[in-house]
Amino acid sequence: MIKEKLKLVEKEEVAKNVYKFTMEGSQIPSQCTPGRFLHVQAGDGRAMLLRRPISISAADERTVVIIFRASGAGTEAIASVRIGDTIDVFGPLGQGFPMLEDGTALLIGGGVGVPPLYFLAEELVKNGVSVKAVIGFRSAEDVFLEKELRHLGEVEVTTENGSYGTKGYVTDAALLKSAFTTFYACGPKAMLRPLQDTMDAPGYVSLEERMGCGIGACFACVCDKKEGGYVKICSDGPVFEKGVVQL
Amino acid sequence: MIKEKLKLVEKEEVAKNVYKFTMEGSQIPSQCTPGRFLHVQAGDGRAMLLRRPISISAADERTVVIIFRASGAGTEAIASVRIGDTIDVFGPLGQGFPMLEDGTALLIGGGVGVPPLYFLAEELVKNGVSVKAVIGFRSAEDVFLEKELRHLGEVEVTTENGSYGTKGYVTDAALLKSAFTTFYACGPKAMLRPLQDTMDAPGYVSLEERMGCGIGACFACVCDKKEGGYVKICSDGPVFEKGVVQL
Amino acid sequence: MSRLKTVLPGLDMKNPVMPASGCFAFGAEFADLYDLSLLGAAAVKAATPEPRRGNPVPRVAETDSGMLNAIGLQNPGAKAIKADHLNHCGQAGIPVLANIAGTSIDDYCEAASVMADAPEVGALELNISCPNVKEGGIQFGNDPELAAEVTRAVCNISNKPVYVKLSPNTGDISAIAKSVEKAGASGLSMINTLIGMRLDTETGKPILANKTGGLSGPAVKPVAIRMIYEVSQQTDLPIIGMGGISSVEDIIDFFSAGASAVAVGTANFQNPFICPELIEQLDEWLARRQIAHVSDLTGRSWKSCGVPSL
Amino acid sequence: MSRLKTVLPGLDMKNPVMPASGCFAFGAEFADLYDLSLLGAAAVKAATPEPRRGNPVPRVAETDSGMLNAIGLQNPGAKAIKADHLNHCGQAGIPVLANIAGTSIDDYCEAASVMADAPEVGALELNISCPNVKEGGIQFGNDPELAAEVTRAVCNISNKPVYVKLSPNTGDISAIAKSVEKAGASGLSMINTLIGMRLDTETGKPILANKTGGLSGPAVKPVAIRMIYEVSQQTDLPIIGMGGISSVEDIIDFFSAGASAVAVGTANFQNPFICPELIEQLDEWLARRQIAHVSDLTGRSWKSCGVPSL
Numbered sequence A, B: 001m002i003k004e005k006l007k008l009v010e011k012e013e014v015a016k017n018v019y020k021f022t023m024e025g026s027q028i029p030s031q032c033t034p035g036r037f038l039h040v041q042a043g044d045g046r047a048m049l050l051r052r053p054i055s056i057s058a059a060d061e062r063t064v065v066i067i068f069r070a071s072g073a074g075t076e077a078i079a080s081v082r083i084g085d086t087i088d089v090f091g092p093l094g095q096g097f098p099m100l101e102d103g104t105a106l107l108i109g110g111g112v113g114v115p116p117l118y119f120l121a122e123e124l125v126k127n128g129v130s131v132k133a134v135i136g137f138r139s140a141e142d143v144f145l146e147k148e149l150r151h152l153g154e155v156e157v158t159t160e161n162g163s164y165g166t167k168g169y170v171t172d173a174a175l176l177k178s179a180f181t182t183f184y185a186c187g188p189k190a191m192l193r194p195l196q197d198t199m200d201a202p203g204y205v206s207l208e209e210r211m212g213c214g215i216g217a218c219f220a221c222v223c224d225k226k227e228g229g230y231v232k233i234c235s236d237g238p239v240f241e242k243g244v245v246q247l
Numbered sequence C, D: 001m002s003r004l005k006t007v008l009p010g011l012d013m014k015n016p017v018m019p020a021s022g023c024f025a026f027g028a029e030f031a032d033l034y035d036l037s038l039l040g041a042a043a044v045k046a047a048t049p050e051p052r053r054g055n056p057v058p059r060v061a062e063t064d065s066g067m068l069n070a071i072g073l074q075n076p077g078a079k080a081i082k083a084d085h086l087n088h089c090g091q092a093g094i095p096v097l098a099n100i101a102g103t104s105i106d107d108y109c110e111a112a113s114v115m116a117d118a119p120e121v122g123a124l125e126l127n128i129s130c131p132n133v134k135e136g137g138i139q140f141g142n143d144p145e146l147a148a149e150v151t152r153a154v155c156n157i158s159n160k161p162v163y164v165k166l167s168p169n170t171g172d173i174s175a176i177a178k179s180v181e182k183a184g185a186s187g188l189s190m191i192n193t194l195i196g197m198r199l200d201t202e203t204g205k206p207i208l209a210n211k212t213g214g215l216s217g218p219a220v221k222p223v224a225i226r227m228i229y230e231v232s233q234q235t236d237l238p239i240i241g242m243g244g245i246s247s248v249e250d251i252i253d254f255f256s257a258g259a260s261a262v263a264v265g266t267a268n269f270q271n272p273f274i275c276p277e278l279i280e281q282l283d284e285w286l287a288r289r290q291i292a293h294v295s296d297l298t299g300r301s302w303k304s305c306g307v308p309s310l
């Protein structure tokens, strides 16, 4: 957990209002693992006090990649940063995805839930695990990371309006009925809930919540556990084993 | 009175923390006259709501020049704007310096009170008026606009610590005792007060006050008149004939 | 723009947006910038019975996403205002909401009776909350009894509807609101400024000559929204909402909280063209979402049915 | 750093800077980031007699230069806190200011008696102001009698000094302050959060599940400064100042207003390293101006002599 000014070295609009930022730093990148997130300052932090949690979509020793939708004032401010400028980042935070050692992983992502799964896919493939992915979007113009994921394994795209791939939600995808060892899912609660309730295989879900501190100190992001008690999404998660949390 | 995004085309640090900005626009520049000012937005205007009043230091049909000290959060934010970027400006505001048609003008400026006098000097010289200037600063490293003013007439520099030119305040300058038709002064109240009280010649003083609206609507910037009643510095001034306002 | 037409007691407005009192003087300066007839109404600067010189300068100071003012109700007095200053709004044909201030009930009544008589004035706005004037204002706004008393007195002598402008510097704003409703108010304006102070860090002394000032701007919007949310459920009076409005989204939020019209104050200093700009954006915002009338949004934060949820 | 050493009732501190209650939990998370022994003290999360689950999420929302929270006093209960959560501060050797909350006087006393017994605790901080809990808190903070009653009861059973944390949601904060002073308080903490609300513009509904929340951050600093300026002239109690502190200049302003120590809340979320950073900057700020001791600045906004004017 380091606070560092990362330098924006590459910037690309990968879908409508969705930006891919490649950032350089000396400390944060090397600590990044799939499923963890960065707490990113928006603007100069004077009018917007709270950092924005954004998942890590790739990382190596010197660079880290995030992919995010510019959907509000904060993410728009972040999207307006120019190449060569720095971004104030605190991280990496949270507990990431547990790794598989063998078998087949099914990755299920909705919208901006897809970015962390790409990082996971890369690492799984490095581990010798086979990877299949279901990624869901609103419509054809919103699709991103499809090509990159296809390099790593089979991919099924769903769109709500059917303008590309399978029509419907990720839960309508054919791949969900294929064989796999473990699933990993990231997206809105409405997507995770049916997955947690209906999937037979073991798996992990990655959650979102509005956050204050990002390190477990403010109790903004609690989520009830099924068996009583609670977890903090920022520090105990955002990734939880299937069946642990109430969705 | 126009609200326009001016484009920063030239930027120079003319003395320690003092910046000269040359800005381009299609509407504001052509309306600028000496003594009027611009109401400049600092940053994105979200954390800092109030515009900063800055005098016009030069202008032609397409460009306008301001010179300002980065002395607080707002002027520092303005100073950090990069060439090619735009600045949200409202103006020109206020009543400028009345012009002389002949004779000799003595210009007296302290610190960031010097910039509007440069614009005035240019216009006076165009009118065929002779110009002399006394400009006062804290110390040698703070001096600016000396060279430019020398192109237009005689200049005496004063510094408080004597590190350059005459030691003392502008009120200690020898030129104050020379012959001239009218004086024009701009600087802090502590400088204008003795000038208004002791100068025999006719003259004009340009005042500063904390402002809200800049157009006479909020009553933030009133100043009592000597003969009763009040003026608004933003809209009735900032320039007043000697003896009109209480300093 | 028929979806914007708003009729409140004394105020027949083509749209529900007006500049807030003290941020617009009497309109002369803004008439140079845009056509005042675009506005729904105009809340003009506070009138006191006698002319007031106001406080020494500095009178304003910036704070994070806000500002402090301690103008001290400088104004030429009710009679001069009525005689000389209402012509810009009058010519534009927009109703004036005449802000009234004073340091005693007699003061209020005196200023009110003058202003209520002006043909340009549609309604009075009783400023029982201005925190800048040492002897007056503040105690009226923080005491249900006193607030009712001054409201009753002014309503008795006024032939125009009376809006009471509530102070947020109180522990129970609903109590004040209910009390002035019973006393005869036709509407509420809320909120006035929060009392605040800024110091010069180097000298340690207050920046404002008056020491304290009134805090306004986006910083106070969450306080305003919560108070309107609460009060609109406790009274039947229409509410003119204000406190930090600087975007069309802000206007929507004030309606959702429970306002029936809005006033824009501090934002006029950053963008003097903001009122007509917001009026146009408001119409577009509603059109894009096919909302028949802006009043359909009033109170939708707490109403459970009969309003578009979007 | 001898110019920073600050001794207040129950709190023997090497410097006057502490994290504010609710923004630091019990220190475990921050102990991973920096050496807690750098802090002057630590105001820990509110303790209630029984464990509390708090409010549904969302619990936080951003506002301009501020934020709203409605955590709802989630905590494991006083006994568990005393047994399991004070070790990080204890090992660092910094005094704990134990925040106490409840919904009745008995509640307060029960939590207070447990916490006052913990050896790590230097003093209690009576949260009579938390605006998030429906049945409790708010009425104590807005009524001088009730505030005195709970203060007296807790002082009676506590063997540690009691600081009362005042609510800004009141029309007369000095009345509350004077009342709790008479009732036996050893100090004041001010201010707690202002009640606020943010709506989702599209749906019109409150963002926080609890609907209202407490407003904190730089937006409220002018309100905090003005209240401390006022109260510090009306009581002899030392004041722990808070509300929007995020820079060393802010700390100076709180001292100038009348504080004897400060707490940093919301700013910990933007920069979790801020407390030790500010402590170092505070020492430098004083050194550069040759101020012998930070306490020389206390109240210099209103004191007319005997303090450096710089």
Ligand SMILES: Cc1cc2nc3c(=O)[nH]c(=O)nc-3n(C[C@H](O)[C@H](O)[C@H](O)COP(=O)(O)OP(=O)(O)OC[C@H]3O[C@@H](n4cnc5c(N)ncnc54)[C@H](O)[C@@H]3O)c2cc1C
Residues within 6 Å of the ligand: A037, A042, A050, A051, A052, A053, A054, A055, A056, A067, A068, A069, A070, A071, A072, A073, A074, A075, A076, A112, A113, A115, A116, A207, A208, A209, A210, A211, A238, D061, D062
């Ligand atoms: C662990 C985690 C990982 C995430 N990873 C990604 C990612 O890789 N790519 C991506 O595009 N988005 C991601 N999000 C969602 C992202 O944080 C929000 O879209 C973003 O905070 C919205 O900020 P804004 O300024 O656009 O919106 P605003 O509405 O202006 O934000 C106001 C406040 O609400 C909070 N907020 C609003 N929406 C959300 C949300 N959905 N989740 C959490 N906080 C919210 C903001 O953080 C801010 O504090 C992630 C969220 C979490 C919790």
Ligand SMILES: Cc1cc2nc3c(=O)[nH]c(=O)nc-3n(C[C@H](O)[C@H](O)[C@H](O)COP(=O)(O)OP(=O)(O)OC[C@H]3O[C@@H](n4cnc5c(N)ncnc54)[C@H](O)[C@@H]3O)c2cc1C
Residues within 6 Å of the ligand: B037, B042, B050, B051, B052, B053, B054, B055, B056, B067, B068, B069, B070, B071, B072, B073, B074, B075, B076, B112, B113, B115, B116, B207, B208, B209, B210, B211, B238, C061, C062
């Ligand atoms: C008519 C006029 C012309 C001016 N011309 C120039 C110029 O040409 N060059 C230049 O360097 N400065 C000029 N000034 C002063 C300049 O406006 C202030 O230095 C500037 O506003 C300070 O802003 P800040 O963000 O640095 O300070 P901050 O302290 O962060 O400002 C906080 C608030 O106080 C106001 N404020 C602070 N100091 C002053 C001041 N001295 N006068 C007015 N408002 C102040 C700011 O506008 C802002 O609203 C002029 C002022 C006036 C009134």
Ligand SMILES: Cc1cc2nc3c(=O)[nH]c(=O)nc-3n(C[C@H](O)[C@H](O)[C@H](O)COP(=O)(O)O)c2cc1C
Residues within 6 Å of the ligand: B212, B218, C020, C021, C022, C023, C045, C046, C069, C071, C073, C099, C127, C130, C165, C191, C192, C193, C215, C216, C217, C218, C220, C242, C243, C244, C245, C263, C264, C265, C266, C267
């Ligand atoms: C400079 C200034 C002067 C004001 N003068 C008055 C006044 O005379 N009477 C009044 O009732 N309110 C006055 N107000 C308060 C505003 O009308 C409004 O209630 C408050 O500023 C909140 O709105 P805002 O955040 O949009 O400014 C004044 C506000 C400002 C900033």
Ligand SMILES: Cc1cc2nc3c(=O)[nH]c(=O)nc-3n(C[C@H](O)[C@H](O)[C@H](O)COP(=O)(O)O)c2cc1C
Residues within 6 Å of the ligand: A212, A218, D020, D021, D022, D023, D045, D046, D069, D071, D073, D099, D127, D130, D165, D191, D192, D193, D215, D216, D217, D218, D220, D242, D243, D244, D245, D263, D264, D265, D266, D267
């Ligand atoms: C997330 C959060 C939780 C808080 N919890 C408590 C609490 O449990 N008890 C309390 O007295 N104050 C609590 N507060 C109030 C702070 O201690 C502080 O008084 C207030 O936030 C103002 O300071 P700031 O602007 O620096 O945050 C909380 C504040 C925040 C932001």
Ligand code: FES
Residues within 6 Å of the ligand: A210, A211, A212, A213, A214, A215, A216, A217, A218, A219, A220, A221, A222, A232, A233, A234, A235
């Ligand atoms: S965001 Fe603070 S505990 Fe999770």
Ligand code: FES
Residues within 6 Å of the ligand: B210, B211, B212, B213, B214, B215, B216, B217, B218, B219, B220, B221, B222, B232, B233, B234, B235
């Ligand atoms: S700044 Fe508003 S009247 Fe001068």
